[in-house]
Amino acid sequence: MTETLTLILVITFFVILLGPLLFKKIEENIEVFFLIIGLLVSLLTGVLTLELLIEAFEAPIIIHGIPIGIFQVVIITGLFFEKFKFRFEKFFEKVKSPYLIFSSLVFLLGLFSSVISAIVGSVILAEISKFLGLPKEKKNTLMVLAALSIGVGASLTPLGEPLSTIAIIKLSGEPYNAGFFFLFEMLWDYVIPITIVCSLLAYFLSRNLNWGEKEKIVEKNYKLPIIRGIKIYIFIFALILIGESYKPLVEIYFEHLQPEILYILGLSSAALDNATLTAAIISPELEYFQIKSFLISLLISGGLLIPGNVPNIIIAFSHNITFKQWAKAAIPIIFPIFIAAGIILFFFKI
Numbered sequence: 001m002t003e004t005l006t007l008i009l010v011i012t013f014f015v016i017l018l019g020p021l022l023f024k025k026i027e028e029n030i031e032v033f034f035l036i037i038g039l040l041v042s043l044l045t046g047v048l049t050l051e052l053l054i055e056a057f058e059a060p061i062i063i064h065g066i067p068i069g070i071f072q073v074v075i076i077t078g079l080f081f082e083k084f085k086f087r088f089e090k091f092f093e094k095v096k097s098p099y100l101i102f103s104s105l106v107f108l109l110g111l112f113s114s115v116i117s118a119i120v121g122s123v124i125l126a127e128i129s130k131f132l133g134l135p136k137e138k139k140n141t142l143m144v145l146a147a148l149s150i151g152v153g154a155s156l157t158p159l160g161e162p163l164s165t166i167a168i169i170k171l172s173g174e175p176y177n178a179g180f181f182f183l184f185e186m187l188w189d190y191v192i193p194i195t196i197v198c199s200l201l202a203y204f205l206s207r208n209l210n211w212g213e214k215e216k217i218v219e220k221n222y223k224l225p226i227i228r229g230i231k232i233y234i235f236i237f238a239l240i241l242i243g244e245s246y247k248p249l250v251e252i253y254f255e256h257l258q259p260e261i262l263y264i265l266g267l268s269s270a271a272l273d274n275a276t277l278t279a280a281i282i283s284p285e286l287e288y289f290q291i292k293s294f295l296i297s298l299l300i301s302g303g304l305l306i307p308g309n310v311p312n313i314i315i316a317f318s319h320n321i322t323f324k325q326w327a328k329a330a331i332p333i334i335f336p337i338f339i340a341a342g343i344i345l346f347f348f349k350i
Contacts, residue, residue, distance in 0.1 A: 005044070005045055005248075005249075006249060008041065008044050008045065009041070009045065009245065009246060009249050012037060012040075012041045012242075012245075013246075013268070013271065013272075015037065016034075016037060016242070016271050016307075017271055017305075019033060019037075020033065020322070020323035020324060021323065021324050021327065027322045027323050027324055028322070030235070030306070030322075030323055031231045031232075031234040031235040031238065032234070034234075034235055034238035034239065034242070034307070035234050035235075035237065035238040037238065037242060038056075038237070038238035038239070038240075038241030038242045038245075039238075039241060041241070041242060041245045042241040042242070042244060042245045045245045045248070047244050047245050047247075047248075048241070052240070052241065052244055055240060055244075056236075056237045056238075056240035056241055057237065059236055059237065059240050060232065060233045060236040060237060061233075063117075063119075069119075070119050070232060070233075070236060070310060070313075070314070071229050071232065071233045071236075072229075073119050073120060073123055074119075074123055074225065074228060074229045074232055074314060074318075075225050075226055075228075075229035077123045077124070077127060077225075078123075078127070078224070078225025078226075078228060078229065078318075079222060079225050079226075081127040081130075081225075082220050082221065082222055082224065082225055083220065083222075085131075085220060088128075088131045089131055091131075092128075092131040092132055092133075095132070098132040098133065098211040099202075099203060099206045099207045099209075099211060100203065100207075101132060102129060102132055102134075102142065102146075102202060102206070103199045103200070103202040103203035103206075104199070105124075105125055105128065105129075105146070106125070106145060106146045106149045106195070106198050106199045106202045107149065107195055107196065107198070107199035109121040109122075109124060109125050109146075109149070109150055109153075110146075110149030110150050110152065110153035110195035110198065110199070111153050111156075111192070111195055112153075113150045113153045113154040113160055113161075113311075114153055114154050114155065114156035114157040114159060114160040114164075114184075115157065115159055115160070117154065117159060117160055117161065118150050118151060118153075118154035118160055118161040118309070118310045118311050119310055119314065121150045121153075121154070121311070122147065122150050122310060122311040122314040122315055123314055123318075125146050125150065125315070126314055126315045126318035126319065127318070129142075129143070129146070129319075130318075130319075132211065133211050134206075134211070135206055135209035135210055135211055137209065138205055138206050138209060139319070140321055140325050140326065140328070140329035141205060141329045141333065142202055142205070142206060143315050143316070143319055143321060143329075144303065144326065144329045144330045144333060144334070145198040145199075145201055145202045145333065146198070146202070146311070146315060147303060147309070147311035147312045147315045147316075148194070148198055148300075148303035148311075148330075148333075148334060148337075149194070149195045149198035149199065150311040151299065151302055151303055151308075151309040151310070151311045151312070152190075152191050152194045152195060152299045152300065152303075153191060153195050154311075155183055155187055155191060155295070155299055156183055156184045156187065156188065156191055157180060157181070157183065157184060158180065158183070161275075161309070161310060162275035162278075163274050163275045163278045163295070163298065163299070164183050166275055166278045166279050166282070167183060167278050167282050167291075167295065168180075168182060168183065170278075170279070170282050170283060170284070171282065171283075171284060171291070173284055174284065175284060176284060176288075183295075186288075186291070186292050186295070187292065187295065187296065187299075189350065190296050190341060190344075191299070194300070194337065194341075197337065201333070228317050228318060231317055232313055232314065232317050235307075235313055235317075236313070239273045239307060240273070242272065242273070243272060243273035243275070243276030243277075244276065246272055246276065246280075247276060247279070247280045250276075250277060250280040250281060251280050251281075254277075254280070254281050259287075259289055259290045259293045259294070259345075259346070260293075260346055262281070262290060262293060262294045262297070263293045263294065263296075263297040263342055263345065263346070264297075265297075266294055266296075266297025266298045266300075266301050267297070267301045267304070267338070268301070269297070269298045269301045269302045269308055269309075270301050270302065270303075270304035270305040270307070270308045271305055271307055271308070272307070273307070274298040274299070274301075274302045274308065274309060277298055278295070278298065281294060282294070282295070292345075293345050293346075296341055296345065297338070297341075297342075300334060300337055300338045300341060301334075301338060303330055303334045304327065304330050304331060304334050304335070305323065305326060305327055305330070306321075306323055306326050312326065
């Protein structure tokens with residue numbers, strides 16, 4: 001990789017981070033912004049091929065060869081909840097402790113997302129939370145906690161999310177012979193405590209707030225789930241292009257670093273696709289501790305910004321949370337978790 005291409009990728013990274021924060025028009029049309037960046041950077045780095053375009057086209061609509069992806073799940077589930085929205089509203093009006101329901105969902109969907117997938121878990125939480133009447137002053141924070149719990153929890157099995165699927169495939173041979181429960185055995189001691197922390201924070205931050213303030217919508221609007229699905233499709237399409245563009249850079253500069261440095265550089269997954277970083281870095285040549293620390297870094301850092309993982313994207317688009325709003329809510333919560341996990345990893349060697 002030439003110095004020019006490296007410079008282009010470094011500049012692009014900062015444009016991705018700062019563009020939505022500095023310019024409101026970009027923030028309001030973030031999926032279009034990412035699409036333009038994805039097309040430009042993949043063209044400039046020479047990775048824009050027909051095969052990549054097909055991969056990007058298929059990524060939002062096909063998972064493991066099955067034609068049911070994030071695009072269809074978001075639209076179908078959204079239409080279902082839209083059709084029966086008044087029944088759901090009537091049902092949830094009877095709930096006396098919505099904060100308890102919500103915090104329980106944060107924990108349960110966090111754990112079971114490794115079985116039902118991060119996509120399904122995120123859509124369920126995003127839709128149900130609309131009927132609970134989230135307190136406005138903590139809505140974004142609660143959504144961040146939910147997304148982090150699901151994003152981290154989904155890593156425990158290869159069914160949960162692309163990161164875990166790729167990691168298992170890459171480590172399936174010697175010396176690890178990774179099977180279905182390999183990542184569960186490697187990561188459970190961090191993943192389960194994080195889902196518990198997210199649930200407890202959601203409970204204590206919201207139990208004394210005013211729940212139930214919902215916007216009353218007179219008519220059903222079936223266009224909203226479709227528009228949301230299209231926006232998410234464009235966003236995922238763009239992330240595939242961006243992620244592929246950064247693969248050579250990651251493979252050259254990340255692969256041979258010490259675990260502590262890898263852990264810090266895992267913060268880049270806040271803006272880049274963590275599945276791409278997993279595909280580029282994780283290999284049988286890495287030591288067990290290198291793999292564990294890097295994956296933990298990716299999982300936690302992925303919650304910092306909307307592009308970081310699938311739950312962020314689904315929940316942010318479903319609740320109209322902007323890039324800046326997400327960062328403002330996520331950084332004060334997730335960064336301390338990142339620091340705490342790093343201390344436990346490198347000082348206590350757990």
